[in-house]
Amino acid sequence: MLCLSSLLMAFAWLGHIRFQNQGFLLALLISWVIVxxxxxxxxxxxxxxxxxxxxxxxxxxxxxxGVLSVALVSRxxxxxxxxxxxxxxxxxxxxxxxxxxYE
Numbered sequence: 001m002l003c004l005s006s007l008l009m010a011f012a013w014l015g016h017i018r019f020q021n022q023g024f025l026l027a028l029l030i031s032w033v034i035v036x037x038x039x040x041x042x043x044x045x046x047x048x049x050x051x052x053x054x055x056x057x058x059x060x061x062x063x064x065x066g067v068l069s070v071a072l073v074s075r076x077x078x079x080x081x082x083x084x085x086x087x088x089x090x091x092x093x094x095x096x097x098x099x100x101x102y103e
Contacts, residue, residue, distance in 0.1 A: 001045035003065050008038035010069035011077070018078055053101065060100040067093055 012034040016027035046058050053061065071090055074080045 001041045002049070002062060003069070005038050005041035005045060006062070006065035006069040007073070008034055008041070009066060010073040012038060014070065014073050014078060057101045060097045064094065064097040 012031040015034075016022070016031060019027070042062070046062065049058050049061070067090065071082070071086075075082055
């Protein structure tokens with residue numbers, strides 16, 4: 001649920017960039033339509049995950065899936081390139097999340 005939520009949020013944040021010839025209000029409306037199911041999934045995932053993970057661990061997992069989803073949408077949907085520094089940065093963020101989540 002958390003991964004799907006983050007993927008939907010990444011599309012809401014970035015997906016409209018691919019269709020810049022469309023009006024701003026249409027992009028805003030579509031983004032908000034995407035955000036509602038994203039928010040429902042996010043709240044459900046955190047409610048079900050809390051107890052297995054602490055609030056801080058859930059927040060770290062949420063941020064991690066969000067960063068990964070933004071990277072995937074940028075690369076695969078928007079066709080943007082990533083350099084070695086960015087890839088290394090994502091590796092460091094993943095390592096930091098693992099440090100927070102796993103004792």
